[in-house]
Amino acid sequence: MTQPGPELPAGYPYSWEADVVLRDGTVAHVRPIRPDDDDTLQRFHAAQSEESIYLRFFAPIKRLSDKDVHRFTHVDYVSRVALIVEVGAEMVAVGRYDRVDGDSGPTAEVAFNVSDAYQGRGVGSVLLEHLAAIGQEAGVERFVADVLPQNSKMLTVFSEAGYEVSREFDDGVVALSFDIEPTEQSQEVRAAREQRAESVSVRSLMRPRSVAVVGVSARDVSVGRQVFLNLLNGGFTGELWVVSTSEEPIKGHDTYQRVSDVPGPVDLVVVAVPAEAVQDVVLDCARAGVRALLVVSAGFAEAGPEGELRQAELLQTARRHGMRVVGPNSFGLINTRDNQRLNASFAEQMPPAGHLGLFAQSGALGIAVLGSAARRGLGLSDFVSAGNRVDVSGNDLMQYWFDDPDTDAVGLYLESMGNPRKFSRIARRLASRKPVIVVKTGVSSYGVPPGHRVRETRTSPDAFQAMLRQAGVIRVDGVHQMFDVAQLVLNQPMPQGNRVAIVGNSDALGVLAADTAANRGLDIVHGPVALPAEADAATFEAALDEAFADPDVDSVITCFIRPLVTDGTEVARVLARSSAASDKPCITVFLGMHGALEELASTPVEGGRRRVVPSYSMPEDGVRALAAATRYGEWRARDHGHVVHPEGIDRAGAERLVDEVLAGSPQGRRLQTEEVAALLACYGIEVWPVVPVEDRREAVRAARKIGYPVVLKSVSPLVRHQPVTAVRVDISSDHALREAYAALDERLAPLHANRFVVQRMATPGTPCVIGSTEDPLFGPVVTFGVGGAPTELLGDIGYRIPPLTDVDVSDLIMSVKAAPLLHGHHGAAPVDRAALEDLIARISVLADQIPEVASLELNPVNCHADGLEVLGASIALTSPDTRKDSGRRALS
Numbered sequence: 001m002t003q004p005g006p007e008l009p010a011g012y013p014y015s016w017e018a019d020v021v022l023r024d025g026t027v028a029h030v031r032p033i034r035p036d037d038d039d040t041l042q043r044f045h046a047a048q049s050e051e052s053i054y055l056r057f058f059a060p061i062k063r064l065s066d067k068d069v070h071r072f073t074h075v076d077y078v079s080r081v082a083l084i085v086e087v088g089a090e091m092v093a094v095g096r097y098d099r100v101d102g103d104s105g106p107t108a109e110v111a112f113n114v115s116d117a118y119q120g121r122g123v124g125s126v127l128l129e130h131l132a133a134i135g136q137e138a139g140v141e142r143f144v145a146d147v148l149p150q151n152s153k154m155l156t157v158f159s160e161a162g163y164e165v166s167r168e169f170d171d172g173v174v175a176l177s178f179d180i181e182p183t184e185q186s187q188e189v190r191a192a193r194e195q196r197a198e199s200v201s202v203r204s205l206m207r208p209r210s211v212a213v214v215g216v217s218a219r220d221v222s223v224g225r226q227v228f229l230n231l232l233n234g235g236f237t238g239e240l241w242v243v244s245t246s247e248e249p250i251k252g253h254d255t256y257q258r259v260s261d262v263p264g265p266v267d268l269v270v271v272a273v274p275a276e277a278v279q280d281v282v283l284d285c286a287r288a289g290v291r292a293l294l295v296v297s298a299g300f301a302e303a304g305p306e307g308e309l310r311q312a313e314l315l316q317t318a319r320r321h322g323m324r325v326v327g328p329n330s331f332g333l334i335n336t337r338d339n340q341r342l343n344a345s346f347a348e349q350m351p352p353a354g355h356l357g358l359f360a361q362s363g364a365l366g367i368a369v370l371g372s373a374a375r376r377g378l379g380l381s382d383f384v385s386a387g388n389r390v391d392v393s394g395n396d397l398m399q400y401w402f403d404d405p406d407t408d409a410v411g412l413y414l415e416s417m418g419n420p421r422k423f424s425r426i427a428r429r430l431a432s433r434k435p436v437i438v439v440k441t442g443v444s445s446y447g448v449p450p451g452h453r454v455r456e457t458r459t460s461p462d463a464f465q466a467m468l469r470q471a472g473v474i475r476v477d478g479v480h481q482m483f484d485v486a487q488l489v490l491n492q493p494m495p496q497g498n499r500v501a502i503v504g505n506s507d508a509l510g511v512l513a514a515d516t517a518a519n520r521g522l523d524i525v526h527g528p529v530a531l532p533a534e535a536d537a538a539t540f541e542a543a544l545d546e547a548f549a550d551p552d553v554d555s556v557i558t559c560f561i562r563p564l565v566t567d568g569t570e571v572a573r574v575l576a577r578s579s580a581a582s583d584k585p586c587i588t589v590f591l592g593m594h595g596a597l598e599e600l601a602s603t604p605v606e607g608g609r610r611r612v613v614p615s616y617s618m619p620e621d622g623v624r625a626l627a628a629a630t631r632y633g634e635w636r637a638r639d640h641g642h643v644v645h646p647e648g649i650d651r652a653g654a655e656r657l658v659d660e661v662l663a664g665s666p667q668g669r670r671l672q673t674e675e676v677a678a679l680l681a682c683y684g685i686e687v688w689p690v691v692p693v694e695d696r697r698e699a700v701r702a703a704r705k706i707g708y709p710v711v712l713k714s715v716s717p718l719v720r721h722q723p724v725t726a727v728r729v730d731i732s733s734d735h736a737l738r739e740a741y742a743a744l745d746e747r748l749a750p751l752h753a754n755r756f757v758v759q760r761m762a763t764p765g766t767p768c769v770i771g772s773t774e775d776p777l778f779g780p781v782v783t784f785g786v787g788g789a790p791t792e793l794l795g796d797i798g799y800r801i802p803p804l805t806d807v808d809v810s811d812l813i814m815s816v817k818a819a820p821l822l823h824g825h826h827g828a829a830p831v832d833r834a835a836l837e838d839l840i841a842r843i844s845v846l847a848d849q850i851p852e853v854a855s856l857e858l859n860p861v862n863c864h865a866d867g868l869e870v871l872g873a874s875i876a877l878t879s880p881d882t883r884k885d886s887g888r889r890a891l892s
Contacts, residue, residue, distance in 0.1 A: 141181065227332065269290050278310070291322070324392055357382045431632075554584060716755045854880070
């Protein structure tokens with residue numbers, strides 16, 4: 001990353017800098033142009049072909065004039081913006097926009113120039129995404145561009161971006177124009193491009209054609225030697241190179257002093273040297289054109305301040321030279337596919353091949369996770385240990401597994417999370433096609449392993465849980481539960497509902513399964529059926545077939561102890577056969593059998609895949625896994641709605657107001673009443689005016705101006721939430737107001753709570769509280785609760801992470817336990833849900849678009865059958881940290 005320097009102009013926007021992955025997996029750096037880029041820009045232009053120059057400038061300009069170079073490199077970063085893209089030390093593209101506001105509103109003219117060598121790699125698309133996001137922040141609404149008809153590549157950049165592009169042909173030029181407000185299509189295009197690019201970059205890690213291990217000792221015991229031997233013994237089919245100080249061959253492989261000495265291309269380098277020597281190895285890898293590094297060396301950020309500097313230098317060097325990094329302090333990488341077997345890890349034995357992609361962070365957990373999978377007979381497609389997670393994270397692996405045909409489910413053991421906002425976005429796309437199972441014990445920086453880059457969160461742990469539910473992720477409490485769920489979703493169909501049958505030959509196990517199922521929200525519609533201990537295999541089969549055939553049953557739970565008159569293996573085969581004949585999932589508690597075992601597997605079906613009935617040691621384990629899979633199946637089957645885009649939003653006006661406040665108060669402050677009303681008005685939200693009064697005379701004047709009937713209430717923090725003590729409602733005359741004022745003034749004087757306001761009387765309704773906070777880790781978090789005791793005493797608050805869909809908004813309202821109060825509880829009229837959902841949608845968009853809003857609360861929001869009124873509001877602004885996943889494509 002570029003460091004601050006005296007040559008940079010004031011206001012240089014560091015937050016625009018980003019590392020991105022191009023279409024071919026290359027890591028590039030996007031940054032604002034600087035005045036000292038004049039020579040770089042001139043060299044870039046001189047290296048372009050005559051055709052590229054003509055397509056960009058509509059003329060054969062062999063050399064840029066000094067005036068043009070100065071104009072291109074000296075921008076104000078507001079109305080004139082320019083970005084360059086670098087790969088290593090080479091500038092490979094430049095893009096810019098210039099404000100040209102006219103009749104069509106805030107408009108900017110946009111143009112790109114991409115190096116001939118990097119055309120077709122998605123550079124133009126990255127520049128367009130970043131410039132559009134920057135333009136939105138500056139209030140630009142529309143981009144225009146003039147493109148020659150023969151410039152098909154640039155025309156494609158615009159046409160495939162997902163915007164609604166209009167074209168006009170005039171005087172030999174195609175004039176393009178489009179609104180840059182994100183659409184669902186443009187967001188999906190961006191997400192798909194990001195996924196493909198990041199997947200390609202991870203592919204060089206997971207499926208290398210050649211691997212070099214640096215630090216292989218001639219001694220029998222060393223980290224590098226162990227990884228080398230595991231690669232060798234694991235059956236790696238590509239080129240395997242040894243980099244060692246030893247001059248003698250090791251296990252029949254010639255040795256080389258440096259990676260750059262290796263006589264062939266190297267895709268992946270395993271770095272196993274002391275921490276202080278890693279930087280030299282990384283620089284040598286850069287010279288050799290290596291694309292991926294696995295750093296198993298320890299002694300980085302987990303080791304203290306010196307190690308933190310070493311780790312930052314590792315990331316900076318790798319990013320500058322376009323390399324992806326797993327580690328440092330990683331346990332390693334494993335790929336079990338027969339034609340690409342890779343055991344670049346400390347695990348001496350490869351786990352069995354299968355269809356679970358597994359990600360963990362620490363080495364100790366890696367050992368535990370691999371051991372548990374092997375004991376259950378649960379096969380893996382890949383295993384990755386991120387170590388200190390300096391670069392490659394669970395987000396990257398989810399991108400890789402998204403379209404991997406060999407991975408049917410994903411398991412993530414997360415000790416920390418660096419970018420929950422991006423995680424949520426990626427996990428939601430992945431969970432729509434594959435189960436994502438997450439082990440995460442907490443979200444605060446407390447207890448985070450040393451060496452992990454994590455921002456501290458100030459929000460409730462409930463927000464993290466809500467984020468996972470919103471994304472369709474299955475959260476579990478440990479490795480044991482993760483594999484409980486995995487062996488079900490990998491081996492059985494997805495549940496289509498929560499109705500279950502229970503069949504077995506043990507009353508005790510059947511009752512225990514039934515109790516657990518009921519407590520987990522499953523509906524028992526068949527059984528429990530308890531067969532006699534002397535039942536034979538045919539009796540078992542008949543009972544099972546009847547349960548599977550029941551049209552009211554969605555899943556079958558079976559519980560067996562070893563029968564008295566028949567072999568348990570025979571019953572297991574009957575269970576496997578009955579299950580395979582149905583499209584309904586089945587689990588079993590088969591005492592003595594635990595895992596996805598051969599005895600419970602059906603004969604191979606078309607394509608070679610077999611149906612396995614997963615067996616659990618106790619009913620609680622199996623039923624918990626089934627309940628989790630059922631909730632996931634319901635989430636996956638439902639309509640997830642569309643991202644909300646309420647009408648009548650003036651984002652530019654809101655940003656101007658925020659900028660004006662922060663110009664006078666750079667550290668931020670609470671907004672005054674009129675500023676709160678003005679900011680909310682930009683998002684179509686009206687706040688009923690509240691008039692502070694000092695005495696009865698002022699109260700009467702305020703009431704006459706507002707119009708009777710009115711409310712008189714104390715706003716003292718001591719009593720403001722005590723409606724009986726602190727409020728007088730439905731006051732309809734001057735006389736009544738004077739009496740109410742006198743009574744309240746006398747009653748509240750001992751509490752020093754004589755701070756009164758007058759407000760118009762609202763229709764009687766149910767008070768609600770809607771809020772948002774800008775969290776350093778999560779970004780914007782929207783909250784909802786029913787006012788009064790449910791929110792203030794019981795903590796009955798719902799959380800969601802923007803951007804929200806209409807379904808997310810509805811789910812947020814229904815997530816609180818007090819939601820029945822909004823829907824006709826005890827004969828009351830239901831509130832206007834449409835009005836409430838619209839208000840929450842507007843707050844979610846405000847929170848998403850204005851990161852300077854540190855906190856916002858609408859309290860109370862008076863909801864009733866005919867609509868709602870916002871009776872109180874408070875907003876605090878601050879100068880925000882750079883928000884993770886800000887809308888511009890970037891590595892986490």
